[in-house]
Amino acid sequence: MIVRGGDAVRTYARRTRRPRNDDARSGCVGFLMLPFVFAARVQRPARHGRLIDPQIEAAKVARTVIGLVATGWLLYSYPLSRSAGSVVQDKFVEFFLSAGVLLVLVPIALAAFVLGARPPGPAFYRARLRGPLSALGALFGTVLLLLLAGPAGTLMTADFMGAAGSVLSIVFGAVYLFALPFGLASVMYGVHHTFRTADVHEVLPPLISPALVWAMCAVQVFDAPPVHAPLAVRLLFLIGPPLSVTALSVWELRRLRVQYGLTLRSALGR
Incomplete structure (x- = not known):
């Protein structure tokens, strides 16, 4: 059978044309994702020339995944001390409390960092605020x-x-x-x-993160545990997160110093 050129083009277009329902569905999903896309754009560090180390980023992702898996194992292995809704609500409260701690801690840390730098450091870092x-x-x-x-x-x-x-x-x-x-x-x-404290300097996030997790650890001491677990397990899950974040921050600061020559002392010009 002989197919003329115009017919062949129209046949190919019909076969490869994307269904309108799929276009509408993807457009709806993209519209619903707009708040999250804008939030990521606003909150993600974006300073031009900022150092991004792939190993540091991978270590942070690995630590987060391990923490989520460990939390899931804890909730699965031991009976809950209260309702599941109450446990989820407490986790949301802790999350917002972490943001509240950072809202106080970040301005103090930035002010101390900028004011503690030797000239021309203060003017240089103020432009990055x-x-x-x-x-x-x-x-x-x-x-x-x-x-x-x-x-x-x-x-x-x-x-x-x-x-x-x-x-x-x-x-x-x-x-x-x-x-x-x-x-x-x-x-x-x-x-x-x-x-976005990394926009000011790369050493600030690993210096601020341990202070945050230890503050949250102090808060959790006075909070009832979410599961009926042995004391050793509860202590491990209470001390484990701040210890792991602190160890990761120490390693990150050491890597910044050894691989790139970035230290708090050099950042302050001292």
């Missing part, structure tokens, strides 16, 4: 936006402004649906990247 300030500002702004566009703020707007308030309440609802996942993702990425 835009990254951490934008990360912190985005989180604070999102919290304020959630308070304004939340259910309480929407009802107040609708009551005081009548019909125009009803339109604004719809806009506020759409803003709230975007700001909520953006805020949650910002907390997650902010804690992971210590609110």
